[in-house]
Amino acid sequence: xxxxxxxxxxxxxxxxVDFSANHLVAGFEDALVTVWELPSxxxxxxxxxxxxxxxxxxxxxxxxxxASYDCSVRLWNVNDGVCLITLTDHDNFARCIGFSGNRIxxxxxxxxxxxxxxxxxxxxSGKTTVKVINQRKWNSHKGHVVxxxxxxxxxxxxSRDRTLMINDFWLKTLDTLAHKKENDNRKFSRxxxxxI
Numbered sequence: 544x545x546x547x548x549x550x551x552x553x554x555x556x557x558x559x560v561d562f563s564a565n566h567l568v569a570g571f572e573d574a575l576v577t578v579w580e581l582p583s584x585x586x587x588x589x590x591x592x593x594x595x596x597x598x599x600x601x602x603x604x605x606x607x608x609x610a611s612y613d614c615s616v617r618l619w620n621v622n623d624g625v626c627l628i629t630l631t632d633h634d635n636f637a638r639c640i641g642f643s644g645n646r647i648x649x650x651x652x653x654x655x656x657x658x659x660x661x662x663x664x665x666x667x668s669g670k671t672t673v674k675v676i677n678q679r680k681w682n683s684h685k686g687h688v689v690x691x692x693x694x695x696x697x698x699x700x701x702s703r704d705r706t707l708m709i710n711d712f713w714l715k716t717l718d719t720l721a722h723k724k725e726n727d728n729r730k731f732s733r734x735x736x737x738x739i
Contacts, residue, residue, distance in 0.1 A: 550579055550586075559600040561607065566621045568607045570597025576609055578621045588624035592617055599640035599649075608647050610637035616649050618642075618661070618673060628673040632657055632680065639700075641693030648698050650688025656681055656700055656710070683708045 559570035595612030635653035686704030
């Protein structure tokens, strides 16, 4: 692939973009997602499904997670051009997205961070199926969440309220274990549902 290389979009504003070794994926204000092969630059899919402008894309191998003004998050298989799952838990416009491992995280205009842990499986016909095994939502900011980054250990989000929020899961786990260890010598009553 020689640089620079132009990809002709379909005519609307390009609002989000990400790429992997084999694909370039772009989201548009008219709600479409388009996939091109790399390095050839051949357009292979136009993915309808969102009903509002695409606000974020995060790729991982042949999967792309997208966020949209339609208050949804979608996970796509860009090889096959199919939506694997639609997550509709946002109450506000979904503004940004992170995707790492089996976890998708999205921030919205209400200051909320939503997290989904996913399980991937193959059905009898060999198609990939996805189901949510854990979903969380917490209010992190007083303004729109406009950006976030995610890895296996933490989520860092930025907001229009001019704050950064770091959610560190490893520190929370260590804190929980430390409190558990402190309370190990106390007995718990299942009947009273409290320590005795």
